[in-house]
Each structure stands twice: as C-alpha cells, then as structure tokens.
Amino acid sequence: MDSYRRWSLIFLFLVPTLLLSASAQQPLVFVTILDSGLARVDYLIPAAGNVSLTVPLIGEPDASYLILVQDEEGMPLAYEINETLGVIEVACLNASEVRISYYTQTLTFKKGKIWAVNITSPYCVKLTLPPNSTVIYFSAVPEEVSVEGDSLSLVFSPGTILVKYIFTYLAPPPEEKPSAPPPGGEGGAEANVTEREAPQAYNATQAANVTAGEEETPRPSGLPSTHLMLLALAAALIAAVIAAARLLRRGPLPYHALELSEEEVEILEALRRMGGGAFQSELQRVLNMPTTSLWRRLRRLREKGLVVIEKRGGRNYVKLA
Incomplete structure (x- = not known):
C-alpha cells in the first residue's frame, strides 16, 4: 500500500512537469505587421535532436531583405529554400532550437481603408498589429489578447487566420480662440452667452454676413x-x-496638378517607356529603388487611380490605368 501511494505521488508530480515541458517545446511563430503592410516573421522551433528540419514558409520571403537562420546562441545555420514546395530546409547540426527571421509583403493586402492579414500556419501564431490599429474582423477566436505599447497582439491556434483592421488616429483638439470682449449692456452679455453655447450658429451667421458682403460688391458696368x-x-x-x-x-x-512626388513621376514615366505595363521586379531593376519604397509608392499611385496592380503567376504586374 505504501509503494502504491509513493508511485501515485510521483505520478502526480511528474505529469504537470511533463505537460509544461511539452508545451514549452511547441514551435511558435511571431508575425509583426508594420504600418506599410510589410510583415516580419520570426520562428522559434525546437530541434528535438533532429539533424535537419523542414519548415513551411508563412508568406514569400522578400529578396530585398536578409533571411536569418540561427541556433539558440545566434550562430548561423545552413539552409535552403524550396520555392516549389514553399518550405525552408535547415541543417540543425547540434542546435537545440532553430530561429528563422525574414520579411514578406505577401501576408497583407488593402482594400479602401481596410487592411487584411491572411496567415496559414501549422504552428501557433502570435500576431502583432501596427500601432493605432483597430481590429474589425477575425476569422478565428484568438486564444490570447494583449496590448504591448500601442500595438495589439493576438495569439491563434494553428490553421488559417484572417484578420482585418483599420487605422484610428485621434484628431487633435480644436484650438480655442479668445472671444472679443462683449459690448456693455445686457444685449452684449446675451450675445456672448449665445456665442459660447452655439458656436456653430455663430459661425453660420458669420458666413452669411461674409456672403452678404460679397454680394453687395458692385458689379462692373458693361454686359x-x-x-x-x-x-x-x-x-x-x-x-x-x-x-x-x-x-x-x-x-x-500634368503631374504638377496631381501632387506627385519625383519617385512617383519616375515610376509612371518608366511604365510608359516599358509599353504601359511591367512586373514590379522589372520596375525595381529599372528604377534601382528598394522594394518597400517602390511598393509604397505603387499603392499611392493605385489609390490615385493612375495604375492598376494585378496578380500574374504570384507576381505583381503594374500597368497604367
């Protein structure tokens, strides 16, 4: 009987420990969205004694940025990306943990003022949205919600995740202009009270007076x-x-009438020289412009109705509107 109790106590102590260690060894992915829509993806994956790991990619890594693959001590590990399968193969060597970091532009898209993040992951995902953003939709209920500074973080279970958000900026308070001293008498006091209680009516009266003044301006004689x-x-x-x-x-x-920057004018002129349309990568080579800067300016031109961006074979094709 004593041995039974002893083994029962050992079992009760070991089970929570094993569960905690198992949960601590689960892979985790951190996705951080920037204001421009660019996303940073960070993996923390236990090697578990494996010589190599095959990790599914979340989004297409942006070739303009470095891909970091390191062990728990920050030492670089050899890797190879298989674009056909959408995976990255890492040689673990003696690493106990594999850390992968890269940037991607293929996780977010914008329609009007609404931004959307679409993620498919076999691991748990901690999604951090840009500062001053408000979630208006998510396809799955997050397991955890937290606020870090001005950014909202959501933790989701493995699977497909769709989150939509908008930016909300607080307008600065209107400047208070000192009112003119009221004239003497009761009528002046009543006018001052009316001005403080109904500033809109006061402004409308001012506008009416200005309009009336303009109408009273004598017309030139003639026709x-x-x-x-x-x-x-x-x-x-x-x-x-x-x-x-x-x-x-x-x-x-008339670029001057559209208030375009020099870079946006260069993009439009390059598209004209290239027959009215080109892939984004071709534009980047011609303009020698960083991918993020080019993509940000292309979005502005699309919002102004000057260009159209289409997906062709998984690549962005830009053409004049």
Missing part, C-alpha cells in the same frame, strides 16, 4: 449678368474640350 454667365460657361466648355483633346493625344500627364 448684363446673364451675358457674363454665358461667357463663363462657354469658357469652361472650351477648357474641357482642350483637356479632352490632350488626353486623346496621350500627351504627358
């Missing part, structure tokens, strides 16, 4: 007002016809 309106309408129609003719001749775009 009647009806003739002046007809002349203005004719001038507007002529300007519209001239603008349409310029567009039909495919002349250069």
Whole structure:
C-alpha cells in the first residue's frame, strides 16, 4: 500500500512537469505587421535532436531583405529554400532550437481603408498589429489578447487566420480662440452667452454676413449678368474640350496638378517607356529603388487611380490605368 501511494505521488508530480515541458517545446511563430503592410516573421522551433528540419514558409520571403537562420546562441545555420514546395530546409547540426527571421509583403493586402492579414500556419501564431490599429474582423477566436505599447497582439491556434483592421488616429483638439470682449449692456452679455453655447450658429451667421458682403460688391458696368454667365460657361466648355483633346493625344500627364512626388513621376514615366505595363521586379531593376519604397509608392499611385496592380503567376504586374 505504501509503494502504491509513493508511485501515485510521483505520478502526480511528474505529469504537470511533463505537460509544461511539452508545451514549452511547441514551435511558435511571431508575425509583426508594420504600418506599410510589410510583415516580419520570426520562428522559434525546437530541434528535438533532429539533424535537419523542414519548415513551411508563412508568406514569400522578400529578396530585398536578409533571411536569418540561427541556433539558440545566434550562430548561423545552413539552409535552403524550396520555392516549389514553399518550405525552408535547415541543417540543425547540434542546435537545440532553430530561429528563422525574414520579411514578406505577401501576408497583407488593402482594400479602401481596410487592411487584411491572411496567415496559414501549422504552428501557433502570435500576431502583432501596427500601432493605432483597430481590429474589425477575425476569422478565428484568438486564444490570447494583449496590448504591448500601442500595438495589439493576438495569439491563434494553428490553421488559417484572417484578420482585418483599420487605422484610428485621434484628431487633435480644436484650438480655442479668445472671444472679443462683449459690448456693455445686457444685449452684449446675451450675445456672448449665445456665442459660447452655439458656436456653430455663430459661425453660420458669420458666413452669411461674409456672403452678404460679397454680394453687395458692385458689379462692373458693361454686359448684363446673364451675358457674363454665358461667357463663363462657354469658357469652361472650351477648357474641357482642350483637356479632352490632350488626353486623346496621350500627351504627358500634368503631374504638377496631381501632387506627385519625383519617385512617383519616375515610376509612371518608366511604365510608359516599358509599353504601359511591367512586373514590379522589372520596375525595381529599372528604377534601382528598394522594394518597400517602390511598393509604397505603387499603392499611392493605385489609390490615385493612375495604375492598376494585378496578380500574374504570384507576381505583381503594374500597368497604367
């Protein structure tokens, strides 16, 4: 009977220890989303005595950034990426833990003001969103939610995850302008109270006074007002016809009117020289521009309706709108 109790106590002490050690050895993936939509992916995978590991890639690593594959002491490990299978093969050697880090642009996409993150992972994922972002949808209920600084972090079980979020910025408080000293008498006091309680009505009254003042400006003598309106309408129609003719001749775009940066103008001119469309990688080689900078400017041009970005064979194809 004593031996039975002894083994029971040993079992009760060992089971929680084994469970904790097993949970501590589970692979974990950290995905951190930046403001621009670029994502950093970090793996922590126990080697468990294996000579090599085959790890599924989450997103396509961006070739513009380094891929770090290290052991628990920060020593580099040999690796090879199989793009066909979408995996990375790592030689573990004597490592007890494998750490993989890279950047990718294929996990996020934007539609209007809504950003979305789509992740498929065989491991648990800790997703950290950009600062000042608010989640409006997630396809799976997170196991854990925490706030780190201004960023929201969500922990999900293995599987496919879709999270949508928007940026929310607090508008600065309006500046308070000192009001003019009220005139003497009861009427002045009432006007001051009305101004403080209903600033919108006061502003509307000011606008009405300004408008009335503009209408009272004497018109120059000469043609009647009806003739002046007809002349203005004719001038507007002529300007519209001239603008349409310029567009039909495919002349250069009035970049100064669109408030484009020099880099955005270079992108549009490069697309014109390349026949109106090219893959993003081809544009990068021609412009010698970092991938992240190019992608950020392409998104701006797409939001302004100047370019269209399509997926062709898993690659971004950019063409003039």
